[in-house]
Amino acid sequence: MRAGWGIVAMAAMMAASPVMAATAKRAAFGTLADGTVVEAVTLTGANGVSARIITYGATLQSLNAPDRAGKVADITLGYDDLAAYVAKTNYFGVTVGRYANRIAGGRFTLDGKAYQLPKNNGEASLHGGTRGFDQMVWRITEVKQAGAVASVTMALTSADGDQGYPGKLDVTVTYSLDDTGALTIDFGAATDKPTIVNMTNHALFNLTGNPAGADVYGHRLTMPASRYLPVDANLIPTGELKSVAGSVFDFTRGRMLSDGIRDGQDPQIVAGRGWDHNFVLDKGATAEPLLAARVEEPTSGRVLEVLTTEPGIQFYSGNFLDGTLVGKQGHVYRMGDGLALEPQKFPDTPNQPKFGSARVDPGKPYHHRMIYRVSVAR
Template sequence: MPGTNGERRNMKVGFAFQMACAGILTIAAADAACAATATRADFGRLPDGTRIEAVTLTGANGVRARVMTLGATLQAFEAPDRNGTLADITLGHDTAAAYVTQPNFWGQTVGRYANRIAGGRFTLDGKTYQLPLNDKTNSLHGGTTGFDKAVWRIVSVTPSGPRASVTMALTSPAGDQGYPGKLDVEVTYALDDAGALTIDFTAKTDASTIVNLTNHALFDLAGEGSAGGIYAQRMTIPAARYTPVNAALIPTGELKPVAGSVFDFTRPRAIGQSIRDGRDPQIVIGRGYDHNFVLDAGRTAQPKLAARVEDPVSGRVLEVLSTEPGVQFYSGNFLDGTFVGKQGHVYRMGDGFALEPQNFPDTPNQPAFGSARVDPGKPYHHQMIYRVSVAR
């Protein structure tokens, strides 16, 4: 990632040229070989001495994504504003060790089951399984030592081409965090020259189990640690219904219409417009938004739009696409000023938002939501995309 002022100026000067490579501007680039690139490097060590690596993907339009082996984590995601100035738009830490000493869910691959499972229990084929309770009375994002805390292995790197990519893998043994079946997981991050970062999850099991994988990046399109935070950024979610939750943040089972409520993002509205509206008990329960939205398109074979966010000041736009039926919108309600992140920034409530494409929370205990079951010979697959652009 460019760190010095000189590096940032060079990136800004090269922005128009890079946009031309991507076919976005009509500027001649006769001598250029336009292609996304990937570079692999050390990224420090954990407190126990474990070596961590990172792969940086760079697109011809200037977008950069750094993925580290700890948690298969999107550690940084840089995007230009309307003036071509780059900023890292994801919350996180500057070192791998800090992700261990100050644990949180910032850009990690989460699983085996993203989001909450009530009581940490589910029943499969007549047998009940107990998971760790790491969210008061629930299991959250796979448990106490989920995939976010594992060191993944790099399987392959595509160093250049229309898309530069890295594939990481992890084997979760049978009984890991209480889940049945050995699970072999791969995640591929691939960046193209137009600002689309595709994240592709696959998982194979040797015994019936449940799986729900996603990425848990927290974004601020003005740049992480910005003074204004996320509340003026405008969001759209193509979902006519959402899943209300009880006091433990577990869905009640209702698919409630968003029309006429503070959950109506079917047209663009500022994230902060109703975030403190205590007249809606769901806002009180979640301390803001921490809810699953039922995407109108449902589960699809190809990624479809799950959410769009635009920062009116910088012009940066983030689109999230996914094949999954739901997206969890979390407005950073539990950032309380005790988390010190990149560049020494103190993260507070409203300093980041997450949009987590997923199967619905607690689906294993709520058959009306569908199924999270994965069986031998029938692999799990989820493809999602973070696509950045600029509104002129």
């Protein structure tokens, strides 16, 4: 009886202990030149995983995770201070919108009316234009601690005509971290007139926790995607949904990134300087998030799984990191120091009907749920 009572009492104490519950802490992160204060919210789970989100760009500024020895390290690329995020538009960890990825010519037509967006990536509009959601200061609407989950919700309003897009758009993003190491990101948007929306997170990861000492080519990537979207010289999808079979784009059974990253015989690798392509997930669009990618780093044992409700995922192998960026802890970021896995609708969908639709109408809000789930392989 006494031993049994002791076990029950111990369990009760652990359940009640704040150490075993996810926490959310709010603090200042810096001040913009116009006096606007940028805040940070740090979410921490019981297993040592923590995420810091800043209101500038609703950005995932850090994601800390333990390795198999229990050593915790930041597995994302980015900057230590606000000034660097403002000065350098590199999309590290940001919330991307209104439209993630590229729109050819910066143009699309909706209900017979043509819209012109800023061309900020050659002849394309990229990640929402010259001042997308990544460069806006979001407002915190809620910070919660509820047992095994801690969360923060941020919001902004994008005016009708902002960056050329139609409709006033009320946008929210909620980051929720639980005690299992799952960081769920919910994107929502409601409009007052027909428009297009495609939102995602643009974190770049290096699971070694030390991008100054190791690139990501020793990571193993698995994606349940039997097709991908080839691109032209401007990285715009050609419209083909091509089988990955027999190519360096086949990650269906798992592939080390060192296997194919420099395969100059594949014209698509040449076009992207590596992988910078959208993969067609076999699951398609789903009501609940399903697995889109799994990354394993054998030395640290860290594992990252990406889940999403969206039909595609952009895999970018850090090809345009050229040594000109100095990031966290003074690290110089070079080619291959990070990888991005961005769940989303297909690039240029508004101009390519067979890709589906990115349309959002009044009374029918947009929602995308994605999850970054970190763990350790023993």
